[in-house]
Amino acid sequence: MDDRLQNAPVGVLEVSPDGTVTEINEGAQSLIGSTGSTVGVPLPEVFPRSVEDSLLIAIEGDSITETSFEEYYPDLDRWLDVSIVATDEGVTVYLQDVTDRRRYERSIEQLRI
Numbered sequence: 186m187d188d189r190l191q192n193a194p195v196g197v198l199e200v201s202p203d204g205t206v207t208e209i210n211e212g213a214q215s216l217i218g219s220t221g222s223t224v225g226v227p228l229p230e231v232f233p234r235s236v237e238d239s240l241l242i243a244i245e246g247d248s249i250t251e252t253s254f255e256e257y258y259p260d261l262d263r264w265l266d267v268s269i270v271a272t273d274e275g276v277t278v279y280l281q282d283v284t285d286r287r288r289y290e291r292s293i294e295q296l297r298i
Contacts, residue, residue: 186210196280199272204228204244207275216280218261233260240278243269249276255283 186208190197196213200206206223209231214223223231229241235256243250253268263284270277 190277196278198228198232198278198280199275200228200244200278201275206231213278213280216261216263216265216282233258235259235265240267240269244276255287257287 191210196216197210198213199208204227209223235258239254243252249271255266257264264287266281266283268279
């Protein structure tokens with residue numbers, strides 16, 4: 186992972202075609218609650234489960250589905266904005282915590298009811 190991604194203000198994971206984490210920056214480690222080395226570990230063992238499991242569905246099988254979504258991760262008690270981009274080496278996953286915005290939007294909706 187180059188220095189720009191390593192120091193990016195978002196979480197970044199690089200995953201091989203077989204679903205193994207090859208690189209992870211500090212932002213991603215912090216967002217997913219990873220404390221140990223995750224390089225060489227299958228993504229499903231590193232990344233927490235979400236309500237819909239959209240990340241794991243997008244990267245399973247022989248083809249990668251490039252997509253972006255926001256999803257709730259109960260084990261983390263947070264909403265993450267996840268973007269999946271196919272690369273020559275596999276896939277890059279970009280993460281951003283959007284919990285505060287989602288909670289604010291929910292509060293506004295409840296006030297309107």
